[in-house]
Amino acid sequence: DTEVTQTPKHLVMGMTNKKSLKCEQHMGHRAMYWYKQKAKKPPELMFVYSYEKLSINESVPSRFSPECPNSSLLNLHLHALQPEDSALYLCASSPAPGQGATWADTQYFGPGTRLTVL
Amino acid sequence: GDSVTQMEGPVTLSEEACLTINCTYTATGYPSLFWYVQYPGEGLQLLLKATKADDKGSNKGFEATYRKETTSFHLEKGSVQVSDSAVYFCALSDQVKTSYDKVIFGPGTSLSVIP
Numbered sequence: 001d002t003e004v005t006q007t008p009k010h011l012v013m014g015m016t017n018k019k020s021l022k023c024e025q026h027m028g029h030r031a032m033y034w035y036k037q038k039a040k041k042p043p044e045l046m047f048v049y050s051y052e053k054l055s056i057n058e059s060v061p062s063r064f065s066p067e068c069p070n071s072s073l074l075n076l077h078l079h080a081l082q083p084e085d086s087a088l089y090l091c092a093s094s095p096a097p098g099q100g101a102t103w104a105d106t107q108y109f110g111p112g113t114r115l116t117v118l
Numbered sequence: 119g120d121s122v123t124q125m126e127g128p129v130t131l132s133e134e135a136c137l138t139i140n141c142t143y144t145a146t147g148y149p150s151l152f153w154y155v156q157y158p159g160e161g162l163q164l165l166l167k168a169t170k171a172d173d174k175g176s177n178k179g180f181e182a183t184y185r186k187e188t189t190s191f192h193l194e195k196g197s198v199q200v201s202d203s204a205v206y207f208c209a210l211s212d213q214v215k216t217s218y219d220k221v222i223f224g225p226g227t228s229l230s231v232i233p
Contacts (some may be wrong), residue, residue: 004161006161031218040205040226040228041225041226042207042209042223042224042225042226043162043223045220045221048218048220050218055218056218056220058220088161090161090162092162102213103211103212103218103219104149104150104169104211104212104213105150105211106152106164106167107164107221108164109154109161109162109163110161111160111161112160112161
């Protein structure tokens with residue numbers, strides 16, 4: 001099973017709302033990632049988790065709050081977003097160093113959550 | 119720093135035409151090279167990869183060869199289908215670094231195949 005699942009598929013929220021994006025994988029990968037993708041652009045890295053600990057935060061505003069409650073799940077909590085935060089949010093996973101892998105191993109992407117902030 | 123350059127398109131081809139999407143890279147270390155494909159409304163899928171010089175990655179009729187001397191990883195397909203319409207991203211990831219170093223993506227090439 002090489003599938004990464006993401007829910008919801010679409011999300012519309014106001015600037016005062018609080019919502020969460022969810023990501024799940026059952027490949028045993030211990031590295032998980034959040035990316036943001038604007039239309040016609042490549043994905044931009046937001047966060048990296050390794051063994052359920054936050055390893056990388058690419059200077060993301062605090063209105064985005066990631067959480068990795070266990071080795072299969074990754075959440076992204078959203079609060080007080082701006083319209084410019086509207087984008088496709090992609091989750092990915094890969095084997096982590098210590099799993100016989102390097103950081104250059106293939107990342108497996110989910111289908112994404114299409115977020116619209118009104 | 120590391121970078122990836124690829125033709126941005128859009129590229130429009132007729133069905134059964136030959137496809138080449140050029141990709142060149144600069145890297146200080148020893149990168150793994152990838153082609154990812156993104157179909158409309160979907161996430162990225164790995165299309166093929168290569169991890170060392172002269173390796174050829176192949177999948178679904180697509181091929182790309184890791185050319186260290188020309189720092190290139192061009193994507194080719196002999197006969198495209200309408201279902202190949204998508205955005206194609208060339209990417210690299212440094213194999214040497216022990217701490218995380220983010221995947222470098224090219225800007226993407228939009229391909230439209232018309233019947």
